[in-house]
Amino acid sequence: MKSAGIALSLATAGLAAPTAAPSWSGWKGVKNLFVFGDSYTQTGFDVKGTQPNAANPFGNPTFPGWTSSNGPNWLGFLTSTYNASFVKTYNVAYGGATVDSALVVPYAPTVLSLKNQTQNLFLPTYGSHPAATPWTSADSLFAFFIGINDVGNSWWFDNSTALYDQIFTVYDGLLEQVYETGARNFLFLSVPPVNLAPLTLENGDYAIETEGKAIGVWNQKLGNLTQAFGKKHTDARLFIHDTFGLYNNVIKNPAAYDQTKGLKNTTGYCAAYQNGTPTWYTKDPSCAYAVNEYLWLNNLHPTFPVHNATAASITKLLS
Numbered sequence: 471m472k473s474a475g476i477a478l479s480l481a482t483a484g485l486a487a488p489t490a491a492p493s494w495s496g497w498k499g500v501k502n503l504f505v506f507g508d509s510y511t512q513t514g515f516d517v518k519g520t521q522p523n524a525a526n527p528f529g530n531p532t533f534p535g536w537t538s539s540n541g542p543n544w545l546g547f548l549t550s551t552y553n554a555s556f557v558k559t560y561n562v563a564y565g566g567a568t569v570d571s572a573l574v575v576p577y578a579p580t581v582l583s584l585k586n587q588t589q590n591l592f593l594p595t596y597g598s599h600p601a602a603t604p605w606t607s608a609d610s611l612f613a614f615f616i617g618i619n620d621v622g623n624s625w626w627f628d629n630s631t632a633l634y635d636q637i638f639t640v641y642d643g644l645l646e647q648v649y650e651t652g653a654r655n656f657l658f659l660s661v662p663p664v665n666l667a668p669l670t671l672e673n674g675d676y677a678i679e680t681e682g683k684a685i686g687v688w689n690q691k692l693g694n695l696t697q698a699f700g701k702k703h704t705d706a707r708l709f710i711h712d713t714f715g716l717y718n719n720v721i722k723n724p725a726a727y728d729q730t731k732g733l734k735n736t737t738g739y740c741a742a743y744q745n746g747t748p749t750w751y752t753k754d755p756s757c758a759y760a761v762n763e764y765l766w767l768n769n770l771h772p773t774f775p776v777h778n779a780t781a782a783s784i785t786k787l788l789s
Contacts, residue, residue, distance in 0.1 A: 493607045493654035494707035497788035498554035502605040506587050507615035509538040509565035511545055517595045522558035540767050541750040541774030547781035562587040568620045570640045584616050588644045597651040607654040615659035617688050625684035638691050645699060655707045658696060660689045662717035668739055669769035689714055711784050720776050729778035736765040744768035
């Protein structure tokens with residue numbers, strides 16, 4: 471890892487710094503990106519549809535896909551703006567996902583959890599390295615951005631810490647299954663401070679503080695998980711991106727990043743925009759600002775500028 475600053479920031483946040491491994495040839499060496507997560511990551515990719523190709527590195531649907539950001543999400547920017555080489559992106563993320571629906575119930579029974587994404591989509595479709603997707607350990611990166619809904623649907627539980635122990639046991643088991651297929655390079659994104667999203671702000675100080683503590687516990691356990699996984703598999707390369715810190719910086723000072731310096735409201739949203747707009751830069755007369763000048767598109771999902779900043783930050787971490 472080139473930057474001691476990044477290592478320090480991760481350590482300060484209680485997160486694991488990347489471990490050395492011969493399988494990692496740098497971000498420029500990544501040709502395949504397999505991604506798991508929730509609505510902050512989803513693009514609507516169908517594993518049975520058109521696969522990633524030269525015309526569309528996402529395969530399906532048309533870029534930027536069905537995102538929650540009113541434009542490209544962090545994955546879209548990472549693949550199309552900050553890619554150091556052509557990267558085929560296989561994104562099985564599903565909106566509303568938790569790690570295991572049996573432990574934290576999602577908003578609808580049709581939601582595909584991380585467990586479903588791994589066992590029902592990735593393993594049977596790509597786990598055997600099919601001829602149509604000839605990925606290798608060295609040229610592939612596996613990214614996981616999960617936990618927002620696990621925390622959001624459980625932060626008020628009396629037993630949330632014990633519950634998170636159960637969840638991370640499942641999480642670890644899923645990582646083992648992915649590792650067994652040949653995955654060696656892993657990227658994890660910490661849970662951002664969604665307790666500062668309008669959804670929680672509207673519920674007052676108790677909700678803000680309690681969900682904030684739950685997010686802290688989750689991110690600490692994510693750090694513990696990656697540290698243990700790295701010790702067990704010394705041939706694996708592990709990165710944790712401090713997504714929590716980045717979002718926190720943006721909320722306090724949008725000018726902290728070039729990609730977010732145009733934001734003018736970081737605590738609320740305009741109802742006219744909450745279901746998306748005709749363009750990425752729409753200005754509705756009923757709103758104080760254009761849609762891209764609000765951090766939040768609706769009560770939980772951010773607009774594309776912070777996703778852009780996230781992708782740029784991840785690129786620095788991977789490089």
